Amino acid sequence: MRRINVYGPQLKFAAAHFTTFGGDCEPLHGHNYAVSAELHGQLTPDSWLFDFVELRRIVAALCEELDHRFLLPTESRQLSAERSDGHWHIAFAERRYVIPEEDVVALPIDNSTAERLAEWLAGRLAAELRSRGTENLSSVAVTVEEAPGQSASYAASVGG
Numbered sequence: 001m002r003r004i005n006v007y008g009p010q011l012k013f014a015a016a017h018f019t020t021f022g023g024d025c026e027p028l029h030g031h032n033y034a035v036s037a038e039l040h041g042q043l044t045p046d047s048w049l050f051d052f053v054e055l056r057r058i059v060a061a062l063c064e065e066l067d068h069r070f071l072l073p074t075e076s077r078q079l080s081a082e083r084s085d086g087h088w089h090i091a092f093a094e095r096r097y098v099i100p101e102e103d104v105v106a107l108p109i110d111n112s113t114a115e116r117l118a119e120w121l122a123g124r125l126a127a128e129l130r131s132r133g134t135e136n137l138s139s140v141a142v143t144v145e146e147a148p149g150q151s152a153s154y155a156a157s158v159g160g
Contacts, residue, residue: 001138004049006056007036013067015105017112018092020078025092033117034145035063037125041137041158050134058128059142062121069105071112081106114152118144122156129158 016030037059039050072081072088080091088104090097109116122142129137137158145151 002049003040005038011035013063017071031146036143038141040139072106073109073112074106075110114144114146118142118152118154122154126156126158
């Protein structure tokens with residue numbers, strides 16, 4: 001089994017969010033997230049696992065989707081979120097937010113934690129690699145660092 005990874009200054013995004021935990025909701029705040037990705041698999045006949053440049057492009061494009069946006073977990077059991085009149089209306093208890101639709105990325109996750117962001121990114125990366133017919137790859141792992149020394153990782157299968 002072989003592995004390659006990419007990381008660095010072009011694999012980042014800045015985003016606002018808040019997480020819910022234990023029946024509470026933290027204040028709205030933001031992070032300058034850093035992302036790294038690792039691929040596992042077997043070498044191709046040309047002795048490649050995958051092109052570093054192309055992997056970096058794919059991960060950078062995923063980061064771009066999240067950059068300078070509010071991360072909305074649409075599957076949260078604790079938040080109420082509705083889209084109307086070009087805005088998202090988000091509520092937690094008595095706290096209310098109205099955010100323009102173009103400033104929000106609605107994610108199919110239950111909480112905007114680093115753990116769930118890593119899972120979402122790994123799933124999207126795995127799907128993109130599958131769509132390219134990368135039969136030599138077995139899995140991807142994505143790490144999301146929300147602050148220096150604080151990161152979460154998730155691994156996903158690439159195989160069909």
